[in-house]
Amino acid sequence: MKYTFRSPGRINLIGEHTDYNGGYVLPAAINKYTHITFEESDHFEAYSKYFDQRVKFSLDEKKENVEWLNYVKGALLYTSKHVKKKINPWKIEILGDLPLGAGLSSSASLMVGIVYGLCRVENLEMSRRQVANVAHKAENGFVGVNCGIMDQYIVAMGKKNTFMLIDTLTKGIEYIHAERFPKMIIIDSGVKHKLASGEYNKRRVECGQVEKIVGVRLRQMSLDTVEKNKKTLGDTLYKRAFHVVSENDRVLKAIEAIKKSHWEDLGRLLYASHESLRNFYEVSTEEMDFIIGELKKNEIIYGARMIGGGFGGSILALSRREPSEEISKIRAKYESKFDAKMKVYVVTTSEGVREIQRA
Numbered sequence: 001m002k003y004t005f006r007s008p009g010r011i012n013l014i015g016e017h018t019d020y021n022g023g024y025v026l027p028a029a030i031n032k033y034t035h036i037t038f039e040e041s042d043h044f045e046a047y048s049k050y051f052d053q054r055v056k057f058s059l060d061e062k063k064e065n066v067e068w069l070n071y072v073k074g075a076l077l078y079t080s081k082h083v084k085k086k087i088n089p090w091k092i093e094i095l096g097d098l099p100l101g102a103g104l105s106s107s108a109s110l111m112v113g114i115v116y117g118l119c120r121v122e123n124l125e126m127s128r129r130q131v132a133n134v135a136h137k138a139e140n141g142f143v144g145v146n147c148g149i150m151d152q153y154i155v156a157m158g159k160k161n162t163f164m165l166i167d168t169l170t171k172g173i174e175y176i177h178a179e180r181f182p183k184m185i186i187i188d189s190g191v192k193h194k195l196a197s198g199e200y201n202k203r204r205v206e207c208g209q210v211e212k213i214v215g216v217r218l219r220q221m222s223l224d225t226v227e228k229n230k231k232t233l234g235d236t237l238y239k240r241a242f243h244v245v246s247e248n249d250r251v252l253k254a255i256e257a258i259k260k261s262h263w264e265d266l267g268r269l270l271y272a273s274h275e276s277l278r279n280f281y282e283v284s285t286e287e288m289d290f291i292i293g294e295l296k297k298n299e300i301i302y303g304a305r306m307i308g309g310g311f312g313g314s315i316l317a318l319s320r321r322e323p324s325e326e327i328s329k330i331r332a333k334y335e336s337k338f339d340a341k342m343k344v345y346v347v348t349t350s351e352g353v354r355e356i357q358r359a
């Protein structure tokens with residue numbers, strides 16, 4: 001018997017670098033997917049179409065040399081640990097149309113897909129929230145990426161036509177309905193810097209330092225408090241705090257704008273978020289800033305910003321209609337200026353992970 005699961009990627013509308021600071025985020029699952037097939041077997045084996053690589057492995061605690069395999073192994077291992085049960089061997093095939101390394105959360109998509117799929121094929125009782133938490137623990141503990149919970153939550157619990165407000169302090173979620181939403185365009189800058197994960201962890205440490213100095217969690221801090229502590233914090237920590245506190249406020253304002261279908265307001269918030277990520281959190285790149293600058297010149301774009309951890313990856317733009325001509329012009333300029341290829345996807349919101357076939 002073969003069981004196939006479809007696990008989405010995600011965009012984050014607004015609320016960047018807030019999910020490990022007890023802040024708000026507003027992501028949506030998108031119609032770009034990882035497809036994962038489980039087939040009964042007498043040994044563990046995984047095949048990735050993305051890497052065209054097939055590997056046999058055993059379910060021990062050892063990290064593998066094949067990088068992508070650690071995402072699979074970590075997800076299987078942590079699920080087995082969570083339910084305190086030995087699991088059967090499976091042959092797992094991974095394919096899909098979700099681009100890797102574009103800041104659309106391909107790793108959470110894969111890991112949540114594996115945890116969810118394993119629960120189904122092994123009849124393990126786990127809620128979607130537990131699936132997300134186990135995948136998150138596995139990415140932190142086994143793969144060694146110190147990410148927040150946003151990506152796993154939205155991949156596991158996303159719903160079509162909605163954005164999911166996650167209060168990462170209480171772990172509470174609320175679905176914000178967004179029908180007749182502007183067109184969502186993903187522009188992958190085609191650049192991902194090697195320093196990404198090191199710089200990500202550095203930002204986390206800096207935010208911890210801010211909280212220690214001020215004595216308040218960033219989530220509870222006002223901009224007034226940030227200003228009052230400007231001298232004590234010093235330039236870098238002040239800028240990090242300013243971004244996180246103002247970004248939390250932008251998420252709440254974005255929800256108001258969505259509820260009133262005020263797309264111009266929402267677009268302005270996206271541009272403001274990008275400015276803050278560039279100037280205060282310092283996680284943007286020259287390539288992404290160039291694309292944002294070009295998008296700003298086009299009336300049909302409501303707003304745009306970089307999404308995900310930063311140092312490359314993708315931009316999300318909200319547009320009145322499909323901006324084919326405008327994008328062609330930006331692409332031509334971009335590719336003559338930078339040594340990178342731009343990729344563009346028009347996406348819609350989608351459901352979280354689910355089973356799609358049993359044969």
Ligand code: GAF
Pocket residue numbers: 015016017018019020147148149150151308309310
């Ligand atoms: C990455 C992480 F995985 C998320 O948890 C989040 O912190 C994001 O960067 C920044 O908002 O995608």
